[in-house]
Amino acid sequence: MPAPTQFLKYIDSNTDAFIKRLGDAVAIPSISSDPTHRKDVFAMADWLNEQLKQLGVDTKLVDLGRHIMDGEDLPLPPAILGRVGNDSAKKTVLIYGHFDVQPAEKSDGWNTEPFTLVVNKETGQLIGRGSTDDKGPILGWLNVLQYHHENKLPLPVNLVLCFEGMEESGSEGLDDLVRRESEKGGYFDGVDCVCISDNYWLNTRTPVLTYGLRGLSYYKVTVSGPGRDLHSGVFGRTVHEPMTDLISLLGTLVTPQGDILIKGVDEMVAPPDEEEKKIYANLDYSIADVEEAAGASIALSSDKVAVLMGRMRSPSLSIHGIEGAFSAAGAKTVIPAKVSGRFSIRLVPPQTPEKIKPLVVNHLQKAFATLGSKNKLTVEELHGGKPWVADHRHWNFEAAKKATKAVYGQDPDLTREGGSIPVTLTFAESLGVNVLLLPMGRGDDGAHSTNEKLDISNFIEGSKLLGTYLYELADIQK
Ligand SMILES: NCC(=O)N[C@@H](Cc1c[nH]cn1)C(=O)O
Ligand SMILES: [Zn+2]
Ligand SMILES: [Zn+2]
Numbered sequence: 001m002p003a004p005t006q007f008l009k010y011i012d013s014n015t016d017a018f019i020k021r022l023g024d025a026v027a028i029p030s031i032s033s034d035p036t037h038r039k040d041v042f043a044m045a046d047w048l049n050e051q052l053k054q055l056g057v058d059t060k061l062v063d064l065g066r067h068i069m070d071g072e073d074l075p076l077p078p079a080i081l082g083r084v085g086n087d088s089a090k091k092t093v094l095i096y097g098h099f100d101v102q103p104a105e106k107s108d109g110w111n112t113e114p115f116t117l118v119v120n121k122e123t124g125q126l127i128g129r130g131s132t133d134d135k136g137p138i139l140g141w142l143n144v145l146q147y148h149h150e151n152k153l154p155l156p157v158n159l160v161l162c163f164e165g166m167e168e169s170g171s172e173g174l175d176d177l178v179r180r181e182s183e184k185g186g187y188f189d190g191v192d193c194v195c196i197s198d199n200y201w202l203n204t205r206t207p208v209l210t211y212g213l214r215g216l217s218y219y220k221v222t223v224s225g226p227g228r229d230l231h232s233g234v235f236g237r238t239v240h241e242p243m244t245d246l247i248s249l250l251g252t253l254v255t256p257q258g259d260i261l262i263k264g265v266d267e268m269v270a271p272p273d274e275e276e277k278k279i280y281a282n283l284d285y286s287i288a289d290v291e292e293a294a295g296a297s298i299a300l301s302s303d304k305v306a307v308l309m310g311r312m313r314s315p316s317l318s319i320h321g322i323e324g325a326f327s328a329a330g331a332k333t334v335i336p337a338k339v340s341g342r343f344s345i346r347l348v349p350p351q352t353p354e355k356i357k358p359l360v361v362n363h364l365q366k367a368f369a370t371l372g373s374k375n376k377l378t379v380e381e382l383h384g385g386k387p388w389v390a391d392h393r394h395w396n397f398e399a400a401k402k403a404t405k406a407v408y409g410q411d412p413d414l415t416r417e418g419g420s421i422p423v424t425l426t427f428a429e430s431l432g433v434n435v436l437l438l439p440m441g442r443g444d445d446g447a448h449s450t451n452e453k454l455d456i457s458n459f460i461e462g463s464k465l466l467g468t469y470l471y472e473l474a475d476i477q478k
Contacts, residue, residue: 029101055146057145124456140440202283204289212388213437222377254319265317357381403471441458
């Protein structure tokens, strides 16, 4: 069933109001990884819950308990569950999204205030933290709901909503909720399929449907020794320096070409055969796409297939930062007493955080032993998630293909995503249903980066896509 023309027109004619609502959402700095912003994640949950109620959604906030973050005992933001329609003749679709965001400060290199949505009519971009990850897509669903609510029209399917505020920090507390509510009589009982809009096209031209995500295993490695920070003139070359040890350790993890040096990690993944390589060769993608999105000519290879495989079907190890290091202006001559490096490994099948952790810990302990340092080493796993791959021949994907063709006039590419959404596999396993990733934004949106943006056309056509997908789902043969 095609989406009603009235629906498509409604989305177009309400563009300004939809952008205004996205501005209100972006203005709440709901950074889940920063304890000082935890109240804002709660405020964001309240704001979203209020919006949903105004659009006729029957909602409930679920308390997910507490957790320890950087030694601080904090309340977890609630998950928002919602329901629209309960018609046994219709399919039931579970929609997931997250209302927390990555940290952002103007001083990181933003051209504008990150939590003020800037509408650039010249470039057609909406710039602000969360615009594409993941407030824009969540608000896309709200736009669809608004049309049906205002026009007193039933949705073509029953909707079950699950929105969380901890995705960017490991989705703490959510797995238990999903498992519990997937049981008979639970909130998610009867769900036929799942749709998640929380990733990106490969380029700036071709819509995609995504059937795979990498998992994640995130580590903090700390080296400590001196009782306090020391003067490098007084103590340089007289004591073991934690920073020197840490840099040596981090240098043993990965080569500049991206090969992982922790024994057993790369080796766990079978090489691709020629048929699989053809899948990557056929995707609409070029080295120019990755370099434009990265903002520099720095691709690891000039071979498109190698670059795509690096993102979609290989593990990768990235070093994210060093805590305790001197980083201010000037030339402080300090030997820091305690420094922590943070790095993570993106995982692909058959890797899991449980299989990877012993390899990482063993590698770091051995490498530290070879330094002959009298400092102390500790290794912590901060959080993890398993990789996920779905069947893209399923009717859930077929409906999304039809919807993409209807809205964008072109067939979508089928991709695996390099990022991680830990709860995806939990939905697939607990509910035993197909999960589809239906992204709204483009490959150059800069999620997690400075000047994150969502193109107005992607916000508007993407809202049409989400609605059209529901109409196509209603019709499709199970
Ligand atoms: N849009 C999905 C996304 O960005 N997911 C994060 C998840 C994560 C885990 N730890 C910190 N963030 C990702 O980095 O892939
Ligand atoms: Zn996201
Ligand atoms: Zn993200």
